[in-house]
Amino acid sequence: MRIGLFITCVNDLLYPGTGRAVVRVLERLGHRVEFPAEQTCCGQMQANSGYRAETVPLARLFAETFAGYDAVVAPSGSCVAMVRDGYPRLLPETAEVAARTYELxxxxxxxxxxxxxxxxxxxxxxxxxxxxxxxxxxxxxxxxRLLRAVRDLELVELPDAEECCGFGGTFAVKNPDVSGAMLADKCAAIRATGAEYVLAADNSCLTHIGGGLSRSGTPTRPLHYAEILAGGGE
Incomplete structure (x- = not known):
């Protein structure tokens, strides 16, 4: 299968190791992964802030860039959600590529x-x-399910796991007090597990959580789960 890697802005600029981890996992399974250099931002922040006119060209470019791939993969639930849910409503002709875009x-x-x-x-x-x-x-x-299949890994349930960490992209900037309170609750839940690492599918959220853990002196390290699957994080 020919797979296009959509790295996303946060990973490209701050966590390139996560993108490399995705490639290692898929190549280990025998698949061809390519990184088209023409890709840019998915436009999620622009769309969420009401800038539709600025988002449409990004959606169009994404569809053109990844048109020839059997599948598109991204190590970001939020960016994939933007592509799959937001693009077809902004620009109907992107629906076909959007449907072939997956979180890892x-x-x-x-x-x-x-x-x-x-x-x-x-x-x-x-x-x-x-x-x-x-x-x-x-x-x-x-x-x-993927994590439970990792050898020698001890997976501990996170209390109140479905509660938001308080990041929410521009939400954390526009509502810092509420965001900080939500983050404090999330960090307390993480501490209660005694885990060495907290994993997630979005490095943006892990950046927010990691900051909270660091400021509170909690030794738990944030890490994208793709890096576990690739054998990283040691």
Whole structure:
């Protein structure tokens, strides 16, 4: 299968290791992964802020850039939700490519039929289901199924896991007090697990959570689950 990697802005600029992890996992499974250099931002922040005219060209470029791939994968539930849910409403001609765009766990479990990717990670971890993955993509237990198949990994349930971490992109900027209170609750829940790592499908949320954990002196490290599946994070 020829797969296009949509790295997303946050990963491209701050967490390129997550993109490399996705490539390692898929190539280990025998698939060809390409990174088209023409890709740019998905436009989620513009769309959420009401700038439709500025978002449409980004949706059109995405559809043109990834038109020739059997599937498009991104290590970000929020950006995939923007493509799959937002693009067809903004620009109907993007619907066909949008339908072939997947968050990593969807591609592995639903499209490729794989749960055990051959990873090992001998650590205690917990998993935070981010809002877009949980409520828009409805990822369900797909990431958890992948993590449970990792050898020597101890997966601990996160209390009140479905509660938002308080990031929400521009929400954290526009509503800092509310965002901070939500973050404090999330960090307390993470501390209660005693986990060495907190995992998620969005590095944007992990950045927010990681900041809260660091400021409170909590040693738990944030890490994208793709890096676990690739055998990273040691």
């Amino acid at each position: 766990s969807e591609l592995l479990v639903d499209v490729l039929g794989v749960v055990d990717v051959g990873a090992r990670f001998p650590h205690r971890v917990t998993y935070h289901p981010t809002c877009h993955g949980l409520r828009m993509l409805r990822l369900g237990d797909r990431p958890m």
